[in-house]
Amino acid sequence: MPTNITIKGIPDDVYESIRKKAELNHRSINSEVIVNLKKAVQSTPVDSRHIIEQAKKLREKAKGSLSLKEVQLAIEEGRP
Missing domain, CATH: 1.10.1220 (Arc Repressor Mutant)
Structure with missing residues (x-):
């Protein structure tokens, strides 16, 4: 009731x-x-530790940075 x-x-x-x-x-x-x-x-509780761990893994995958020249070249050539 x-x-x-x-x-x-x-x-x-x-x-x-x-x-x-x-x-x-x-x-x-x-x-x-x-x-x-x-x-x-x-609502499902947010597991902040899991989210942080996922973010760290993504950062590791994308390690390194592109120079402005590399970015401009990629734009001019088109992306795959």
């Missing part, structure tokens, strides 16, 4: 954003809030 909740002190700009989004999605404000709450609690 659904539970009721009351939220007090919602800033005007936040309420207005919810109202506009609800209108765009053809939902009531209540339904829009529920949809957004579900998204917030069901």
Whole structure:
């Protein structure tokens, strides 16, 4: 059975954003809030260590830098 909740002190700009989004999605404000709450609690947590590790691997792959002359030459010749 659904539970009721009351939220007090919602800033005007936040309420207005919810109202506009609800209108765009053809939902009531209540339904829009529920949809957004579900998204917030069901979202996948970010594993920052994994992201940093991936970034390090990409940097290793792309090690080295191109000179301005090399970049200009690549532009003039076209890229494969």
